[in-house]
Amino acid sequence: MSWTRFQNILQTRPLDRETKLMLIDLLSMSVDPKLEGDLFKLVFAWEESEAATQRQLTEGIKKIMDEYSHDEQQLDQQRQKTTLTLADDLKRQTRIQQLKDYLQTL
Amino acid sequence: MKLPPPQREPGTGPNPSGERAPVTRSVPRAAKSEPAPTAAEAAASTSVATPEATPAQLETKKKKATPRKKAIVPTAASPTTPAESESTREAPPRIVDVHAPLPAEFTEDKFSEAAKLVITEAKAGSSNPDFIADISIDVVTDLLSDRLGLDRTGCLLMQRALEDRGVIGHKTFGVARKVLVDVWPPLGSSQASSPDSAPPTSTPVPGTPSPTVPVRRARLSSLPSRDPAPGAVVTPAAAPDAAPTTPPPDPTATGPVAPPRRAPRLTMPGARPAAASEAAPVASTPPEAPPSAATPEAAPSTPATPPEAVPAAAAATAPAEAGPAAARTTPEAPKGIFDSFTSGLRSAADRFMARFRGEVTAQDERDYKPTGADVTKGIAAGLMSVVASYTGIKIVADLPEWLTQKYFTSQERSRIKAALKAKETELDRAGAGDALEAKKLHLEESINASKFLTKEKKVQLIKELKDVIETRNAGVLLARDKRDQEIAKLLDQAIQSRIKNTQVLKETLNSALMVTGLAAMRGAAYGAVALWERRARLMQDERFKAGKIARGLDPQPNFINDLIIGGMQDTWKQLKGGGAETKAGKAVNFVQGLTIVMRAAGFAELAISEILQEGGPSSMIEASLKAWEEKGAGQAALDNIKAPWERIGSLFGRASEAVGGAPETAPGSGTDSGDTGTDTSGAGADSGADNTSPAQSNPDGSPSPEAGAGAPTSETVEYTESDIETGTVHKDDGIIEILQRQGMSAKAALAAAREAGIVRPGGDTRLATESIGRISILAYETDGHQVIVFHDTQTGNDLSLDQARAQGFTYEHGSGAPAVSETAVADHDAGASLEPAPDVEGSAEIPHTFVDGKITLNPIEGGFNVDTNPSSLSIDQVHGMGDLDAIGTAATAEIPAQQEIVNTLSQRIASELTILEKLDKQGLGNNPEAQYVKMLLRNDLFLANSRPGTFKVGELLYMKQQSDAYDVDKLIAVAEADRINDVRIPGLGKVEFDYDANGNPSFNLVQFLNNPHPVLGLRAQNLLVDNWQESVAANYVLNQELQIAGPVYLMNEALKELKAAGHENSAESKFLTQQLGEYLRARADVLDGNNPIVKEAATAAGIYTEVFASNP
Structure with a gap:
């Protein structure tokens, strides 16, 4: 039973005001250590579940973002490759024309 | 995004003399046709605070003016320029008159009260003191009706009056109204000084003090306007556009009159007299000063000054120039227009996000009552911010509409999106530009500059280049869409999970509060x-x-x-x-x-x-x-x-398990210092609570000769009233069910019942009608054994099993023949599949053999063989387990038939569990055979746990579809390219076809019936005969008409749609026709054959004559 943890939950976790008030009221009015312990267990279980939900969300998002970055990177690479081909074509055409001009001068 | 550097007119820079121009707004101009004012006129008309506009002058000019003539307030600062004329054409000036006549119903006092209310509410609605929030029309209406007691018509009239007098902005559908004034009555209006004085002129007579209402602060105006209304009042933000066209001031002027560049805030009306008096000497000096120079955004800097340098320069010069009064009016350090702009955006975005995070702002505090929807919104917004922090604002703003639709109203969605977009704009402003575009341009330039390429070749290359970029951009867009959809899905799951957890927490706390x-x-x-x-x-x-x-x-x-x-x-x-x-x-x-x-x-x-x-x-x-x-x-x-707080029982334990998913010790398990419990009226309350704890129950269920139901005990066991109440027998209760109600797990309850001799191999003891409301079933533990007693609430005596039977409170069920009671089924339902099946192998009840990895079970005629080689499993063998069709039909019959089915199912369940266990031991727990057996088990458990006559027809249909998926004879494989995928049913929405790996379609009715459209139930009910309830069991499930007739309606409509779309010969149509026919046959007893829809469906299925025509 960590009061610090409980306090931290009240201060930082996404609970609405009414629920926080219920918790505070229950704990402040109860003189029964068993009830207190059960309350803590419940709240901590909720917090862990919340953390798990958030962890799942963030990990999922990271994975999706990684996949997206990978896809984007591949598209960029493909684009770069095609652009380079175009640039090569441009140079080749230029070179051919140069050679033609050169041949004509001979 | 970069803003253009502020335009500044020559000669309007900082005043070398260190004095500053009067703090003014723009000049109200009457009409563009009026002659341009002279500089003196302009200066005189700059502001009500202009020093030369003394009260005496004001009075004189008021007398000259035509009473109640309306002021036409332009949106541009320079009235005589072409730009202004253009601006006027584009945005017609809005007529604002602080003395606009009021409807007869209202007095001036009443109006003032209303105006003050609106202003106060708008100010309270802003977390930023520099802001006046826009105000929803609903809020305005509420204010007027609640505080002033106006009826609906009165509210509308008052809103119109507020609009006419320039207190609130123009009405635009779906957009909150702007509050245009800071105070009421407006300072400078005659109303402020004397409501009864002569009305001021609104004609822009040169030198006449402006009768315009004070405008809201410049910062607001610089925000991207969500109000498409034409400029309601003078908008300082409009000044920069107009500034370049402003006629240059006279270079011979003694000094620039514009204030130094500083934060684009106008002084508030209340502060204006002080500022004006400070600046008075300067304001009177240069009569040529153009009015636009007084507008902060238009406050020009020298063209050579880079915009970034302006704030610093202004900071250095402002104190000296503006003096203490200016310091009061602009207490914060002077900021650039950009800082001001972005801080405004940030503030607005933060405010919106705060609201949707569920935070309660000051103005909400008084009447705030959190609802379930508030909690949901808070959760959704909170998790959206999590996503935003990982992905950036843009993605959240782009999330598919369907996600936000689930959690927010349309108005809220538009506000969220506006706030997010604003953030996005802010964040993107420092972007390095599109590098890709730059590269493309570079290459294009190279192509165009080439001396060797022909024109055609150049065109071709540029086209190819363009295609490359477009292909890449299209690919990125696709990837982005996919990414956003996946994130939205993930977010939705997280929101749902969090809502569920929070609900459990809240409900548990609430229960705890009430129970204690x-x-x-x-x-x-x-x-x-x-x-x-x-x-x-x-x-x-x-x-x-x-x-x-x-x-x-x-x-x-x-x-x-x-x-x-x-x-x-x-x-x-x-x-x-x-x-x-x-x-x-x-x-x-x-x-x-x-x-x-x-x-x-x-x-x-x-x-x-x-x-x-x-x-x-x-x-x-x-x-x-x-x-x-x-x-x-x-x-x-x-x-x-x-x-008695013990009534909580295992409330906390179950709730903790529900939210955390982890096994939790029930309260009173004695694991901590809380063993003593509360001092309650029941002396044995704690022990009673502890004894019912599943954590201490004995799961192995080994029989004890000493233990038994109501076995004589030397102990005196007292129960709390709540225990007795919880254990009291109600209609349709079973002993196991009652024990479970007291907090025991199904497994522990069954073990206790076995131990007490209530559940026996050859039958079980059941509660008679006489026990209802009189007998309370209670359990306690002694010497490691569970004891069950039958407490007679009338006499207060605890009865043994025999005594209860003798007094007619219980009766014996079943014979000596092997049978599994419904209690066993309940046990299976509670996750008994995880429990090792004891003494199954070789049992006479479920004969089977297991040799060399091959199981042969014979509970049902024909047996069932599972080989370790999956390929050897035949569909016929699987179907040898039983015919779901037969079960489904028989289950609708009367109770005796149901009981037989339950027994059969119990055997099947035991067999399936054994098979799964064996497969698992072989390391084949996840192979296709095991998956299939699990599916059968799930279906059987569902059937077994349905009370007689209470099973859901929709579920049966679903199970049958599942079963059919394995039936080669019924396979209607559809190639992927030919799939219809879904069909839209008019007025009800889309119903999807599911396809398995082989392409067999199934109609996802279960999903549809579990989340029914409200009208579906009504339409379904029309298909049923009168008194149809008599034909089904009295204790049928909820929404029974939907379960019975809903599928008929849905399938018939789907068939019609398919036909209309030309898919009448598709595999999906055939599948639906087949399903519809079978379904109509099954429910012919309650479906009204004369109903046109039923007739149509039966005809489509080709069974009308067979099923309905003979008995219409």
């Missing part, structure tokens, strides 16, 4: 808070104060009369319905009123039904007040605290 009686104390605490809130409300209520003053009383609330008696009167009013018009509204008010009284009297535990039985609300109030008087608040509350 602490709610009563909480009610007392609320009472104190409520009194304080009521006092605060009364203090703010002008009508209340005015009423008291009129009666010659002290306006301060009198504690007894105003708070207590007034509060009781309010409560009584609520009990009478609270003025609500609808029944539901009255009921809500009644309950609220009743709750107040109950809380005060400490009757928090009574249910409403109990109250009504006590003689109705009036008797209850009387009793409550009497109790309050007799016992006092403290004693009343203590009585509730004495309520």
